[in-house]
Each structure stands twice: as C-alpha cells, then as structure tokens.
Amino acid sequence: MIRRETVEKRLGELRRRMEEKGIEVALFWDPDNEFYLSGFRAISYSRPIVYIVYKDKTQYILPELEKDHAKQSRAADEWLIYHEIASHAGKELDYWQLLQRVLKSLPKSSVLGVEIDIIPASVYGRLVSEGFCVRDIGQEVMEMRAIKDEEEIRWLRHAGRLSDLAMEASFANVRPGMSELEFDSYGDQRLLQVASEYYPNMIIGYEDWTCSGVQRSAMPHLHSSTRKFEKNDVVVHSRQVWINNYRAENERTFLIGTPTETQKTCLALAIKAQQTAMEMVKPGVRAKDVDLAAFRIFEEAGYGRYVQHRTGHGLGLTEHEEPYLRFDNNLVLKEGMCYTIEPGIYVPGVGGFRHSDTVIVTKDGYESLTNYPRSLEKMIHQR
Amino acid sequence: MIRRETVEKRLGELRRRMEEKGIEVALFWDPDNEFYLSGFRAISYSRPIVYIVYKDKTQYILPELEKDHAKQSRAADEWLIYHEIASHAGKELDYWQLLQRVLKSLPKSSVLGVEIDIIPASVYGRLVSEGFCVRDIGQEVMEMRAIKDEEEIRWLRHAGRLSDLAMEASFANVRPGMSELEFDSYGDQRLLQVASEYYPNMIIGYEDWTCSGVQRSAMPHLHSSTRKFEKNDVVVHSRQVWINNYRAENERTFLIGTPTETQKTCLALAIKAQQTAMEMVKPGVRAKDVDLAAFRIFEEAGYGRYVQHRTGHGLGLTEHEEPYLRFDNNLVLKEGMCYTIEPGIYVPGVGGFRHSDTVIVTKDGYESLTNYPRSLEKMIHQR
Known part of the structure; x- marks a missing residue:
C-alpha cells in the first residue's frame, strides 16, 4: 500500500538515474524493490516475479495465481501472465518465456538495468547471451530507499x-x-x-x-x-x-x-x-x-x-x-x-x-x- | 542437527557428482544447501556465508558473529572469519577478501561449482573475472535433497x-x-x-x-x-x-x-x-x-x-x-x-x-x- 503519487515520484527519480547510467529498461527481481517502486508485493518462492520499468510504461511478469492480487493493486500498466496447468499448455509456461517475448521487442543494442547483487547468475547469463549489455541499477534503488x-x-x-x-x-x-x-x-x-x-x-x-x-x-x-x-x-x-x-x-x-x-x-x-x-x-x-x-x-x-x-x-x-x-x-x-x-x-x-x-x-x-x-x-x- | 555420518555420506555423493561434472571445488551460498551438506545453518541477511567443498576437506567463510555458533557445530574442517570492527582493521573485512584468498590457492584452470540459480550475478561475475571456469552444482544437490x-x-x-x-x-x-x-x-x-x-x-x-x-x-x-x-x-x-x-x-x-x-x-x-x-x-x-x-x-x-x-x-x-x-x-x-x-x-x-x-x-x-x-x-x- 503506497500512494500512487509516491510511486510516480519514485519512478521519476529512478528514470532520471537510469538515464544517467544509460539504462533503457530496468528489470527488478527483489520483492522489496518491487514493492518500493510499484506498491505491489507478492510471495514469490519458486515462481519468479519480474517488474519492468521502461521510459514510458511499467510491466509485471507474474504467475497466474498472483494475477487477481496484482491487478487489484493497479501497480503496473501491463500484466504478462505465465501458466502452469494443462488447459494453458499452448501459452507461456514460465517467466523466462515471457521475458524473452519482452526482450525480442527491444532493440538488440539496448542497455538493461538489473539488481546485480540479487539477480541469480543464471538469469543474468541468459540476458547476456541474448546479446544485451547489462548494468547494475540495484545500488541506485538502495540509495533512494535509504x-x-x-x-x-x-x-x-x-x-x-x-x-x-x-x-x-x-x-x-x-x-x-x-x-x-x-x-x-x-x-x-x-x-x-x-x-x-x-x-x-x-x-x-x-x-x-x-x-x-x-x-x-x-x-x-x-x-x-x-x-x-x-x-x-x-x-x-x-x-x-x-x-x-x-x-x-x-x-x-x-x-x-x-x-x-x-x-x-x-x-x-x-x-x-x-x-x-x-x-x-x-x-x-x-x-x-x-x-x-x-x-x-x-x-x-x-x-x-x-x-x-x-x-x-x-x-x-x-x-x-x-x-x-x-x-x-x-x-x-x-x-x-x-x-x-x-x-x-x-x-x-x-x-x-x-x-x-x-x-x-x-x-x-x-x-x-x-x-x-x-x-x-x-x-x-x-x- | 544432522548426524556426522549422514553428512559424510552426503559429501561422498556430492564429490562423486562433482567428479562426474569435472568440478574440483564447490562453493555453496544457499543456507538450506549448506545445512544439508554440513549440518550447520546460520542466519545470513547482509553477511554472506560460503561453504566450500574440496575433494579432501571443507571450509566455511563466516562473519565473526557466527564464529562460536559455527565452531560449536564442528561442521567444517576449516573456518575463515571476516571482521567488521575497528580493532580488526588489518584483517579480512568481507567474504570476498577471504574468497579471493581461497581462489589464489587454487590452480587457475580449476573448475568451480556454484548454485547457478541462487548465487548473485555479481558474485558469479567476480569468479569468472578471476579466470575460473564455473559450472552449476545446484541441480545435483536438489536431486540429492529430493x-x-x-x-x-x-x-x-x-x-x-x-x-x-x-x-x-x-x-x-x-x-x-x-x-x-x-x-x-x-x-x-x-x-x-x-x-x-x-x-x-x-x-x-x-x-x-x-x-x-x-x-x-x-x-x-x-x-x-x-x-x-x-x-x-x-x-x-x-x-x-x-x-x-x-x-x-x-x-x-x-x-x-x-x-x-x-x-x-x-x-x-x-x-x-x-x-x-x-x-x-x-x-x-x-x-x-x-x-x-x-x-x-x-x-x-x-x-x-x-x-x-x-x-x-x-x-x-x-x-x-x-x-x-x-x-x-x-x-x-x-x-x-x-x-x-x-x-x-x-x-x-x-x-x-x-x-x-x-x-x-x-x-x-x-x-x-x-x-x-x-x-x-x-x-x-x-x-
């Protein structure tokens, strides 16, 4: 629960810092950072949740069981939902399939921001192998949060x-x-x-x-x-x-x-x-x-x-x-x-x-x- | 609290799997894996704890405030302690300084095992930039734990x-x-x-x-x-x-x-x-x-x-x-x-x-x- 205008103010400051570091799109993995920058906090455990901040919009990648909770919060402009049950077999079945869809929509030279001290090595490796330049944005958020x-x-x-x-x-x-x-x-x-x-x-x-x-x-x-x-x-x-x-x-x-x-x-x-x-x-x-x-x-x-x-x-x-x-x-x-x-x-x-x-x-x-x-x-x- | 013979049995199986994957030294970051493979579990928060399994010994990298708790458990052959107070200013002051000391003692061509889905990207990056080949060992431990x-x-x-x-x-x-x-x-x-x-x-x-x-x-x-x-x-x-x-x-x-x-x-x-x-x-x-x-x-x-x-x-x-x-x-x-x-x-x-x-x-x-x-x-x- 964070007032919408507070979230907007934080996103403004985040985007200023992203621009300073030449970062075009920032991906967040940490539930506390996600809450701070969106007002929404979920229980993730074995199902990753990714919050994506662009220059002009925000997106959440979520498992289906968080969908109603998340949408109720109105915490993002767009919601990308992955599934895990038989009747959705033709759709995206994990966060990575959705993240790949997101990455495909970006120019190959894009610079991505991630929380370098938090994001797992395997996720980082996947981003780099897709050809993106990846920089830390975690430190900037910690400075803001301080x-x-x-x-x-x-x-x-x-x-x-x-x-x-x-x-x-x-x-x-x-x-x-x-x-x-x-x-x-x-x-x-x-x-x-x-x-x-x-x-x-x-x-x-x-x-x-x-x-x-x-x-x-x-x-x-x-x-x-x-x-x-x-x-x-x-x-x-x-x-x-x-x-x-x-x-x-x-x-x-x-x-x-x-x-x-x-x-x-x-x-x-x-x-x-x-x-x-x-x-x-x-x-x-x-x-x-x-x-x-x-x-x-x-x-x-x-x-x-x-x-x-x-x-x-x-x-x-x-x-x-x-x-x-x-x-x-x-x-x-x-x-x-x-x-x-x-x-x-x-x-x-x-x-x-x-x-x-x-x-x-x-x-x-x-x-x-x-x-x-x-x-x-x-x-x-x-x- | 795990019986010592159980820990030894698990370490035997882990070493067999390390050999199969050509891994010489495995570094563990996850408290649950650490407990499973050593019998010791600490609260880590902002102070990383690294458990290192060699072919013939085990080591823990720990903050000073876990020292007594850890040693009492007799969960490793060697203890490397980092400090955070003024009177220890000349010694190692974070986990990375100790891990560097460990890495220096290994041949440059050594293959390291890490939990690739857990270890933070920044830590992985440091290992790679020191010239080591790094492979996943997390999946093997999850299979054992299952x-x-x-x-x-x-x-x-x-x-x-x-x-x-x-x-x-x-x-x-x-x-x-x-x-x-x-x-x-x-x-x-x-x-x-x-x-x-x-x-x-x-x-x-x-x-x-x-x-x-x-x-x-x-x-x-x-x-x-x-x-x-x-x-x-x-x-x-x-x-x-x-x-x-x-x-x-x-x-x-x-x-x-x-x-x-x-x-x-x-x-x-x-x-x-x-x-x-x-x-x-x-x-x-x-x-x-x-x-x-x-x-x-x-x-x-x-x-x-x-x-x-x-x-x-x-x-x-x-x-x-x-x-x-x-x-x-x-x-x-x-x-x-x-x-x-x-x-x-x-x-x-x-x-x-x-x-x-x-x-x-x-x-x-x-x-x-x-x-x-x-x-x-x-x-x-x-x-």
Missing part, C-alpha cells in the same frame, strides 16, 4: 509502537521454566490483538529471536528455541515487527533473578555504548563515527575484545539494508535515514549484552521509533 | 504432527469477529507449548497464511491480515511448521456459519481432487499424472477454468523445492520423495477452495505426514 519519506516514516513509527507493546507483554510474563519461544509468544499474541483492533485489513508480521543463558546469549545470531529460562539467566531478546512491509527492530538484554557484578557491568556498558551512539546521530555525522563512539566505550572499559559486530544496520523494507554503521563506512548521515543502534559485547562464561533501537535521522538530531525502557534496573527481573 | 532418508523423514513426521496440533487449536477457537492473525495465533501458542514440553533445546518455526472471505480466499497467495472473520465466510488456512529445519505443510479450507450450495460443491470437489491425487502416489508414477488426475476432477465437474496452479510442490528444507507436481513434469516418483498435494479452485464471487497435505512416497504407496480431518462436514463451523 532516505525515508513522510509516508514511510509514519509506517515505521507504527511498527515501532507495536514492537514496544509486544515487548511489554513478553516482559510482563517472564519466569524461569518458560521456553524462549513461549516468552516470544506472549508478545506475539498482544501484537496481533492490538493490531487487529487498531489496524483493520492490514498485513502485519513479526520475527523474534530470544537467546537465553550464558552460552546462547553470547552468540549474537540465533533463532529462538525451546530452551527453558533458568534462574539467573542472561537473555537477549530481539523482535522485528512490520506493518505495510515497514520494519522496526527492538532488542533488550535482561537478567532473571540475581545477576553477577560482571553481568551488571557488561549490561551497563552496552546501555552506555548505545546511548552514546544514539546521541551522536544527526545529519552530517559519518556512519563510521557513530560506530566508533560505541566501540570506544567498550574499549575504554577493557571490553573491546568482546565486540564482534558493527553498531547498526539500515532498516525499512528489508531486515538489513543500507546504511551500515561500520568503522570503515564514510557515508554521511542525512535526514530521513533509518537504522538500528545495537552495539554489543559477548563475553565467554558471562553472556551476551545488547540493546537495539530503531532511529530516524531528523532535521537536527534523531527520533527513536522504539521506546521500551532501557535502564539496567528495568532489565533485572527478580522472579 | 530423496529423503530415514533421519529426514523422522523430522518431517514430527513437523507434520506439530502442524496438526496447531491446526486443532486454531479450529477450536474459530469465531466470527476474530482476525485472520488472531486465528493463526491460537495455533501458534499451542504449537510452542507442545514443542517446549516435548522437544527440549530445539529450533521450531512456523508460518501461517489465512485468507478469509469471498475475495481474499480466492487469491491463493496472501499473507494473513487483520481482516476479521464474518458470518458465512470461506477461509483458506495454510500453515507450515518446521523442526530442525524440516517443514510440513498443512492447509484446510473451512466455512463459518452456513455455506451456499455452490460453496459446498466447490469444497467437496477440492477434497475429492486431493484424495484422488493422493491415492495415485507410489513409486513409478509420473509427477504429471498426479497433477492431471486432480485437474480432471475439476474439469469433469465444469470447474476446470477456476484452476490456477499445479497440484503440489516438493518440501523439506525450503518452502518450495523439487519435485513439482505439474502437468508437464515427466519426473518419475521415487520412494523417499516428499511433497504437498494441494489442488485448488478459485471462483470469483464464491471463494477459494484448497486443502494441502504433506506426503512421503513409501515403498508401495504413500504416507501422509499431516492428518487433520479433511471431510466437508468437519470443515463447516456453525458458529
């Missing part, structure tokens, strides 16, 4: 608020003996109840990762499991919520029972590093400086060697997108950029410690879209 | 049973006024409770799609929304559940209140088409014949024009995988293959009608892994 407009920021705010409510429900129910997945489930239920009440006829989604105990919390990237919380566990709880495809990320590290002094020190450091990085955010600052500010907090306290990852990643339609807050990224932050701030440390035998919040760069600072309490005191659950 | 062994079938059975329990809980709570997402949520809760009780320390996941009402149920591929059930709705409810990465799919179409005669006719037809297709399954039958048997039921009843999709898709580690039950697929079914049987019709103004079950081809027939009741009577909820 600056969020008012409409996008509104959806991101909704996603952030929903993630706070979900987190509140999970925390209200925390107790030793429940599994990571059961802990998540309380937040999911609350999210779905609230969303059902206040956002009629909307697509809402979520993903949770909860890593509990000294060993699992010290590994930053794990799916939730049926491991049960134990007295004195450290837990890193991560939640992404999306509404109308826009995502906010919200993470808190908490302690069940009585933490050790070292655990308290580590979590206090992670909170301080996050706060320090957050307060640096404003237009004109470089991505690297935000990352280095957080890293320095850990390093000065003697915990630098327990850092394993950058301070944050961009967010919007995709789980991770540009801009990345990394020590070697010279990118200058601009108003409308959106990313997570999530510096962390992972200490063997002690646990993992990381809060994450999603922020938008405003005219002269930042706005946090996720606002669940962050303080050390609130993170200790004496149950 | 036949499930006893260990895999055990996990698929667990996934099927869990999906039945979840479905039971959703159905026990169905009522007009609840949203699609709330309906799903009852099943999710039950699934997570049961899984937490009976499967300690396991990764469990699920995905639900519920499409309610005449208009939404007639579109086969939509995410669940906050639309609320109304009296006399047709609803297509779809659920995939996975445990240890193995997935079962379970779908039921149901009617709330009093269905029309046409709706009853349509659902009875979908049930008959599914039953007919299911009973055809045994080794030696062609994929196309299963599809055509289901299609014929609709066609003979005058509903052929409302069919939009094939009868089923393979299932295992990926949402959709080979073999596909399509009218033009001559593939001969073999013992150990696993797929969904889900013929459907989508009738404008009436609704969508589709049950899906996951079956395994046995020695002389089939075994359905999902067994929630299918009959028309059980699908009418007089609430």
